Each structure stands twice: as structure tokens, then as C-alpha cells.
Amino acid sequence: MGLTDILIKLGLIVIIFLISLVIAMYSTYAERKVAAFLQDRVGPDRAGPWGILQPLADGGKMFLKEEIIPTNANAFLFIAGPSLAILVSCIGTAVIPWGQQLVIGGHVIDLQVADVNVGVLYIFGVVSLGVYGIMIGGWASNNKYSLLGAIRAASQNISYEIAMGLSIIALLMTTGTLSLRHIAEQQTGFWHGHWFTWNVFSQPLGFLIFIICAFAETNRSPFDLPECETELVGGYHTEYSSMKLGFYLFSEYINMFVSGAVMATLYFGGYNFPLMHHIHSPNLVAILGVVVLFAKIFFFIFFFMWVRWTIPRFRYDQLMDLGWKVLIPLSIANIVITGVWITYFK
Amino acid sequence: MSTFYFIAFLSIFFSILVITAKNPVHSILYLILTFATFTVHYILMNAQFVAIVNFIVYMGAILVLFLYTLMLINLNKDSEPQKSNIIKIIGFIAGGCFLVAVVAALKAYQTSQLVVLQNPNLGLVKNLGKILFNEYLLPFEVSSILLLSAMVGAVLLATKEPKTT
Structure with a gap:
């Protein structure tokens, strides 16, 4: 690996990091605009034209607010909580294939930071680590509401991880690989032979389970029980102020972005798009692929928001019932059906 | 090899912290770090699948449940109630016996056979x-x-x- 390759990788990492941050920033704006649209309001429109400077104003406010660490809180863990939350949500993007290879002046550029051969499991591991930030922060605040929020987050994540893992197993049975790049390559184009190539058409039930679990894992409404403000004041971030609160809110939006990217890659063809084989310039296909992937991700982010402002929050026992009594049996049934289908029809 | 020694040092260091930490929640957090170093050990041995499964199952699920249980039962008490002297003496004797057993076992197998992997x-x-x-x-x-x-x-x-x- 020469110096140029290392520089290219470094550049790619920095670009992806900046993109995740900018998308997370503008997701806060988009969320308020979508909410306003769904509730027939105007939404933020004062900072800049159509309010597009609103995230900057919010960010500035977050930085300048007073930093409060409660007297009886564990100061180190109180700061470690949000730091861990944002760190874990940022490392998930490392294995996503953003596009096909670009060739510029003889250099082949992989639009993926690391092609780990257990990429799917890596994502899964990052997801399972995500809950520590919330748990540690909630516990270190030394506040009963925070603690309840943290405990809810833990049990919710553990419960939905099982269904999510089982739905991924069914997907892996059809793809036969754990590498996200191979999974994306298998879904090339849109139509092959007599059926769609995208995995969502061979695993519709698996995708449904996966997206429900993604809502639960990112603590998004209707599963935002850890920060349920009608019961727990602010949930795990009740005691947080200034940028530490900002990190928690930010990590939720980055998680949305990452899970959108994962869903697009696993089930919706990643960077592939219909009629891509009719374009003969490989670089053009690669660039269009990146654009298409981001369009899919934005659709998923919009979907997250759409659901948040449409469906009321679950009650806690309903959440557990849905996870253990509906999703897990369904995903096991999905594995069995997939197995039968592979044995007899392939 | 130096990476191995560094990671092995970290593993032992964090496991000592697990048993010396006063607060049970801190113990669990050190245990999480210990398991993180185990994951690195597996990667060094080129066992990526075991590494990532260790990461997901132990760090991501089992220790979350440990933490969950501790947070539920031990609401922020800094230390456990003091144990009586007799329990301490029993613990000391039991630990000493275990140490003797481990040392004896190591003595008995002085030359450990290297396992050569076929693949x-x-x-x-x-x-x-x-x-x-x-x-x-x-x-x-x-x-x-x-x-x-x-x-x-x-x-x-x-x-x-x-x-x-």
C-alpha cells in the first residue's frame, strides 16, 4: 500500500465523517420541516432563507449553553456516556460500500473504507455497543428518571437485537456472504432473468422485521421509550445540558443515517440502480451509484420521520410483547421458509 | 509479538481492576474492557468470526444484561455492605487453595505442546x-x-x- 493509497483512504474517511455530521445536522432541520408539513404548519423559517441556517443556530446554542455536571453524578462516566454514544454511531459507516470503484488517472479508488469479510456482523456489533453510551450516561447522572431510561434502553436493545439478528440470518442464507460489498454486488441492476435482483423482493418479511428493529435500535418513535417525556421527564438525558445533550441527539440522527445506509445496502440494492448496464462509462456509473445510494438513504431518513409524526408511542409492555411474541417467532418462521425455498426452488 | 504482549498486559490489567474496583458498576465496565481486549486477541489469531461473535454476544449482550441487573438491584450504592471477618477468612483460604491448584497444574505441564493449525x-x-x-x-x-x-x-x-x- 503506497502513500497515495493511504492518503486516498484518509480522505475518504474524512469525507464520510463530514457527510455523516452534515446529514445529522440537517436531519434536525428536516425533522422539524417534515413535522411541520405533516401537521400543516410552517416550521422553522427565520434563520436564513426557508430557515436553512437553523441547524447552525441550534449548534451554536448547544456549544454556548452552560455546562452542568450534577453534584452527585459520577463526573468521568457522565462525560464518557455521550462521547461513547457519538463515537459508536460514527464508526458504523466504515464498512458501507458507497459506490463502485472509481478510476482516476490509473488509480483505482474503492468507495469503501474497509471491506471487512464479516461486514454484516461488524454493523451488528456496533449496533449492540450503541446502548452503552445511553446506559452509562443514564446511570452516571444519578437520577431515577435517567436510570429508568437507561434500563429501558438496555432491555429494548437486547430484545430487538435478537429479532434483527434472526432476520439477517435469513438474508445471509440467500446471499451466502457476510461482506457488504459482495451483498451489494449481487444486487446489480434491477431485473435479472425472471426476478428482481434486490434482496427486498426475495426477503420481504425479513425486511419488514429489520426495519421495525431498526426503529427500536435507534430509539426512534414509536419505540422511543428510553426518552419518553410523558413518563420520564427526558429519559436518559434528563440531567444533560449543552453539547453533551447535543451529542446524544446527534448520535440518534447519525444512527438513523447509518441504519438507512445499511437497509439500502442489504435490501434495496445499495448503489445499484435500474438500467445501470446501459451506461458504458464506469466512472459515471460509480458517481450515479453514489447519488442513488444517498437518495435511498434520504428516503429512509424521511421514512423514519414520517413514522415518528404519524404513529403514537407504544406502551412499554406492548413494546416487549411485539419484540418477543411477534417479531422473534415471525423471524424464525422466515428462516424456515427461506430454507425450504432454497432447498426446493433453487 | 509485541502487540500480543501489550494486549495481554491490558487484559490482565483490566481484569485486576475488575476485582479491585469498589463500585460494582465500575467492575462491569472494566470487564467490558477486558472482553474488548479478548476480541483483539482473537483478531491477532486470525479468528475473525470468533472475534466478532465475542464482541456481539459477550460485550454487546451478556454484559449489557449484567449492567442492567446491577443498575436495578444496586441503586448507586458506592460499596457493598461490609462482610464479616469469617467470610473474609474463608474467601482467603479458598482463593489460596485455588492458587496452589493452578500453580501445581502449571508445574505438571511444564512443556506445553504447541498446537499447529492445519489451515x-x-x-x-x-x-x-x-x-x-x-x-x-x-x-x-x-x-x-x-x-x-x-x-x-x-x-x-x-x-x-x-x-x-
Whole structure:
């Protein structure tokens, strides 16, 4: 690996990091605009034209607010909580294939930071680590509401991880690989032979389970029980102020972005798009692929928001019932059906 | 090799912190770090699948449940109630006996046999799956039945006994 390759990788990492941050920033704006649209309001429109400077104003406010660490809180863990939350949500993007290879002046550029051969499991591991930030922060605040929020987050994540893992197993049975790049390559184009190539058409039930679990894992409404403000004041971030609160809110939006990217890659063809084989310039296909992937991700982010402002929050026992009594049996049934289908029809 | 020694040092360091930490929640957090170093050990041994499964199952699930239970039962008490002297003495003697046993066991096997792997890429998912489902199918299935029975037993213990009246 020469110096140029290392520089290219470094550049790619920095670009992806900046993109995740900018998308997370503008997701806060988009969320308020979508909410306003769904509730027939105007939404933020004062900072800049159509309010597009609103995230900057919010960010500035977050930085300048007073930093409060409660007297009886564990100061180190109180700061470690949000730091861990944002760190874990940022490392998930490392294995996503953003596009096909670009060739510029003889250099082949992989639009993926690391092609780990257990990429799917890596994502899964990052997801399972995500809950520590919330748990540690909630516990270190030394506040009963925070603690309840943290405990809810833990049990919710553990419960939905099982269904999510089982739905991924069914997907892996059809793809036969754990590498996200191979999974994306298998879904090339849109139509092959007599059926769609995208995995969502061979695993519709698996995708449904996966997206429900993604809502639960990112603590998004209707599963935002850890920060349920009608019961727990602010949930795990009740005691947080200034940028530490900002990190928690930010990590939720980055998680949305990452899970959108994962869903697009696993089930919706990643960077592939219909009629891509009719374009003969490989670089053009690669660039269009990146654009298409981001369009899919934005659709998923919009979907997250759409659901948040449409469906009321679950009650806690309903959440557990849905996870253990509906999703897990369904995903096991999905594995069995997939197995039968592979044995007899392939 | 130096990476191994560094990571091994970290493993031992964090495990010592696990037992010396006063606060049980801190103990669990150090245990998480210990398991993180184990993951690095597995990666160094080119066993990527075991590494990532250790990461997901131990760090991501089992220790979350540990933390969960501790947070529920031990609401922010800095230390456990003081144990009586007799318990301390019993613990000391038991620990000493265990140490003697471990030292004796190490003495008995002075020259450890190096295990040479037939296939250095055994740890990759594909090879591991093939070996588990061909050569070691029976032990694999038996252990899965063992886990299943443990699960059924746990559920049975957790459910309340129906009233006999």
C-alpha cells in the first residue's frame, strides 16, 4: 500500500465523517420541516432563507449553553456516556460500500473504507455497543428518571437485537456472504432473468422485521421509550445540558443515517440502480451509484420521520410483547421458509 | 509479538481492576474492557468470526444484561455492605487453595505442546462453518441441545408455580 493509497483512504474517511455530521445536522432541520408539513404548519423559517441556517443556530446554542455536571453524578462516566454514544454511531459507516470503484488517472479508488469479510456482523456489533453510551450516561447522572431510561434502553436493545439478528440470518442464507460489498454486488441492476435482483423482493418479511428493529435500535418513535417525556421527564438525558445533550441527539440522527445506509445496502440494492448496464462509462456509473445510494438513504431518513409524526408511542409492555411474541417467532418462521425455498426452488 | 504482549498486559490489567474496583458498576465496565481486549486477541489469531461473535454476544449482550441487573438491584450504592471477618477468612483460604491448584497444574505441564493449525485460515467464517457442520457436527448439535435445555430450565424456574388449591 503506497502513500497515495493511504492518503486516498484518509480522505475518504474524512469525507464520510463530514457527510455523516452534515446529514445529522440537517436531519434536525428536516425533522422539524417534515413535522411541520405533516401537521400543516410552517416550521422553522427565520434563520436564513426557508430557515436553512437553523441547524447552525441550534449548534451554536448547544456549544454556548452552560455546562452542568450534577453534584452527585459520577463526573468521568457522565462525560464518557455521550462521547461513547457519538463515537459508536460514527464508526458504523466504515464498512458501507458507497459506490463502485472509481478510476482516476490509473488509480483505482474503492468507495469503501474497509471491506471487512464479516461486514454484516461488524454493523451488528456496533449496533449492540450503541446502548452503552445511553446506559452509562443514564446511570452516571444519578437520577431515577435517567436510570429508568437507561434500563429501558438496555432491555429494548437486547430484545430487538435478537429479532434483527434472526432476520439477517435469513438474508445471509440467500446471499451466502457476510461482506457488504459482495451483498451489494449481487444486487446489480434491477431485473435479472425472471426476478428482481434486490434482496427486498426475495426477503420481504425479513425486511419488514429489520426495519421495525431498526426503529427500536435507534430509539426512534414509536419505540422511543428510553426518552419518553410523558413518563420520564427526558429519559436518559434528563440531567444533560449543552453539547453533551447535543451529542446524544446527534448520535440518534447519525444512527438513523447509518441504519438507512445499511437497509439500502442489504435490501434495496445499495448503489445499484435500474438500467445501470446501459451506461458504458464506469466512472459515471460509480458517481450515479453514489447519488442513488444517498437518495435511498434520504428516503429512509424521511421514512423514519414520517413514522415518528404519524404513529403514537407504544406502551412499554406492548413494546416487549411485539419484540418477543411477534417479531422473534415471525423471524424464525422466515428462516424456515427461506430454507425450504432454497432447498426446493433453487 | 509485541502487540500480543501489550494486549495481554491490558487484559490482565483490566481484569485486576475488575476485582479491585469498589463500585460494582465500575467492575462491569472494566470487564467490558477486558472482553474488548479478548476480541483483539482473537483478531491477532486470525479468528475473525470468533472475534466478532465475542464482541456481539459477550460485550454487546451478556454484559449489557449484567449492567442492567446491577443498575436495578444496586441503586448507586458506592460499596457493598461490609462482610464479616469469617467470610473474609474463608474467601482467603479458598482463593489460596485455588492458587496452589493452578500453580501445581502449571508445574505438571511444564512443556506445553504447541498446537499447529492445519489451515491458518480456519477462523474465517466459511472454513469454520464447513468444519463445524462436517467434522464436529455431533458435538455442535449436542451443545445446542444443552443450551436449549438450559433455556427451558430458566423459563421453568422463572414461571410461578400454579396454585394447587
